[in-house]
Amino acid sequence: MGNLQVVYEVPKIYTGPNHYCPGCFHGIIHRVIAEILQEEGWDDISIGIAPVGCAVLAYDYIDIDWFEAPHGRACANATGIKWAWPDRLVFTYQGDGDAASIGFAETSYAAIRGVNITTIMVNNAVYGMTGGQMAPTTLVGMKTTTSPYGRDPKYAGYPLKMAEHIAQFEGTALSVRVSAFDPQHVLDMKKWIRKAFQYQMEGKGYTFIEVVSTCPTNWRMDPVKAAEFVKNEMIKVYPLGVYKDVGDEKKEG
Amino acid sequence: MPKKVRGVLKIREDLCKQCGLCVAVCPVHILDFSKTKINSKGYRPIELTDPDKCVGCAFCAMMCPEGVIDVYREIVEVAE
Numbered sequence: 001m002g003n004l005q006v007v008y009e010v011p012k013i014y015t016g017p018n019h020y021c022p023g024c025f026h027g028i029i030h031r032v033i034a035e036i037l038q039e040e041g042w043d044d045i046s047i048g049i050a051p052v053g054c055a056v057l058a059y060d061y062i063d064i065d066w067f068e069a070p071h072g073r074a075c076a077n078a079t080g081i082k083w084a085w086p087d088r089l090v091f092t093y094q095g096d097g098d099a100a101s102i103g104f105a106e107t108s109y110a111a112i113r114g115v116n117i118t119t120i121m122v123n124n125a126v127y128g129m130t131g132g133q134m135a136p137t138t139l140v141g142m143k144t145t146t147s148p149y150g151r152d153p154k155y156a157g158y159p160l161k162m163a164e165h166i167a168q169f170e171g172t173a174l175s176v177r178v179s180a181f182d183p184q185h186v187l188d189m190k191k192w193i194r195k196a197f198q199y200q201m202e203g204k205g206y207t208f209i210e211v212v213s214t215c216p217t218n219w220r221m222d223p224v225k226a227a228e229f230v231k232n233e234m235i236k237v238y239p240l241g242v243y244k245d246v247g248d249e250k251k252e253g
Numbered sequence: 254m255p256k257k258v259r260g261v262l263k264i265r266e267d268l269c270k271q272c273g274l275c276v277a278v279c280p281v282h283i284l285d286f287s288k289t290k291i292n293s294k295g296y297r298p299i300e301l302t303d304p305d306k307c308v309g310c311a312f313c314a315m316m317c318p319e320g321v322i323d324v325y326r327e328i329v330e331v332a333e
Contacts, residue, residue, distance in 0.1 A: 004261060004327050008311040010320035016268050020318065022296070023272030027318025183278055183312040216272075223272040 011038040013063040023223020025213035026055055028180045029122060032190045033093075034062050036197060046089040047081055049074040051103075053095035054128045072103025075110035078117045089197060091118040096137040097127045100162050104136075107166070111206045114171020118196045118207045121162060123238065124215040132218030136160040139237050144218070159237055166208040167243035173205035175244040179212040179235065181227040192242075204246055212238050254330040260309025262301060263323040266290065269298035275313035275322065281306050284313060 014034035020026045037043040043064050050058040052071035059066035069077040074092035082090045092099075099107045099121040107119060126144050127133040134144040134151060137159050141150040167175035174196050178189040189211060196207035212234050214226035221229060242248070269292060276284045276299065283306050286297040299321070301307060314322040 004325035007260070007309050007324040007326050008314040009323045010314070014320050016320055017294075018319065022270035023274055024318055027320070028316065031318070031320055183315040186315045223274055224277045227274065227277070 011035045013038050013043050015061060015063050018061050019057060020054065021215075021217045023214065023216045023226065024054070025124070025180050025211065026122060028186060029093075029120065029189070029211055029213070030058065030061050032180075032186065032193060033091075033120070036190065036194045037062070037064060037089075040194070040197070042089050042197065042201075045087065046091065047085070049078045049081070049090070049092040051092070051094040051098035052129075053098045055093055055095060055122065056129070058093050072098050072101070073106055074098065074103060075106040075115075075117065075119060078119075079110055079113070079115045082115055082117050086116070089118075089200060090116075091120060091197070091200075093120050094122070095128065096121060096123045096125070096135050096162075097129075100160050101136050107162075107208075108169075111166050111169040111172045111208065114169075114173075114205045116200055116203055116205060118193075118200050119209070120193065120196075121208070121210045122213045123162070123210055124213040125159075125234065126215050126218045128215045128218055132215070137162075137238075139233065161238065163208065163210045163238075163243045166206075169206075171206050172208060172244050173199045173246040174207040174209075174242075176208070176242050177210045177212065177238060177240050179230060179240055181212075181214075181230045185240075195247075199246070210238075212240070254332065256328050257331045258309065258326055259305065259329050260307035261304075261325045261327055262307065262313070263325070264299060265321050266298035267292050267294070268319045268321045269296055270294065270319055271296035271298070272318065274316040274318070275299060278312045278316050280310060280312065281308060283307060 011034040133146040163177040216226040287300045309326040311324040
C-alpha cells in the first residue's frame with residue numbers, strides 16, 4: 001500500500017454503522033459534515049444539536065459534542081449554548097418535521113434574532129420516522145399515509161419553502177437550498193455547508209442550509225429511483241440556489 | 254512501458270446496505286452487488302466487476318451514505 005495516493009478517505013469522526021434505511025441521504029449529509037469538521041479542525045470545538053426525527057441518533061454517528069433537543073426546539077437550545085459559549089461552532093441538524101413544522105417558530109425566531117448558529121434542515125417531504133405522514137413540505141398531489149389520494153391544496157394547503165422564508169429576515173447571513181442526488185450536488189452541498197460554518201465562526205449571523213433529500217422507504221421507491229424523483233420532481237417545487245448571502249451583497253455594494 | 258493511473262477501492266463490506274447509489278453513478282459501470290457474498294446485515298455488498306477499469310474518480314465514495322468506500326490511486330505499467 002506504499003505508493004497509493006489518497007483520493008478519498010471516510011472521515012475518522014464519522015462512526016458507523018448507522019441505523020438509516022438503505023439509500024437515505026442522511027448518511028451522505030452526516031458524512032459531509034464530518035468531512036468538513038475534520039478538514040477544518042473544528043471537531044474539538046463544535047456542538048451539534050440533534051433533533052427528534054429520523055436523525056435523533058445523530059450523536060452516535062459523528063464523534064463531536066452533541067445535545068439532544070426536545071421536539072422542534074433545537075434552535076432555541078442552540079441559542080442558549082451559543083450565548084454561553086460564543087467561541088464554539090454550534091449547529092442544529094433537523095428534519096422538515098422538526099425545523100419547519102413543530103419548530104417553525106423556533107427556527108424563524110433564531111433567524112429574526114440573528115443568532116450566530118447554523119441550521120441544516122433535511123427536507124424529504126414526509127414525516128419519515130413516524131411512518132410517512134403528510135408534512136408541511138409534502139408536494140401537491142403526493143401520496144402519503146395521511147393523504148392517500150394525494151395532497152389536496154384545498155384543505156391541506158401548499159408546500160412550505162423554508163429557504164425563501166428564512167432569507168427574508170435581516171438576521172440571516174446565509175440561506176441556501178442544496179441537494180445530494182448526484183456527486184456534483186454532494187460537492188456543492190459540502191461547499192455551502194463549509195461556507196455556513198465559516199460565516200458562523202466569523203460571527204456574521206444566522207446561517208440556514210436546506211438539503212432536498214429522499215425517503216425511499218416512505219415514498220415506496222428504491223434508492224436510485226428516489227434520487228431521480230428528487231432530480232425530476234422535487235427540484236421543480238424546491239428550486240436549488242442561494243436565497244441570501246451576506247458576503248455577496250457586501251462585494252456588490 | 255507506458256504507465257496508467259488506476260483506482261483502488263477499499264470496501265468495508267459489513268457496512269454496505271445494498272442501496273445502489275454508487276452503482277448508479279459509476280461512470281465506467283464496474284460496480285455491482287456481489288453474487289457470492291452476504292454480509293452480517295443480510296445484504297449483498299458491492300464489489301468491483303473489473304478492477305482494472307477503475308479510474309479512481311471517487312464518485313461512489315461521495316454518494317455512499319454509509320462510508321463504505323475509501324478510494325486511492327496507483328500508477329501501474331501497462332504491457333503494450
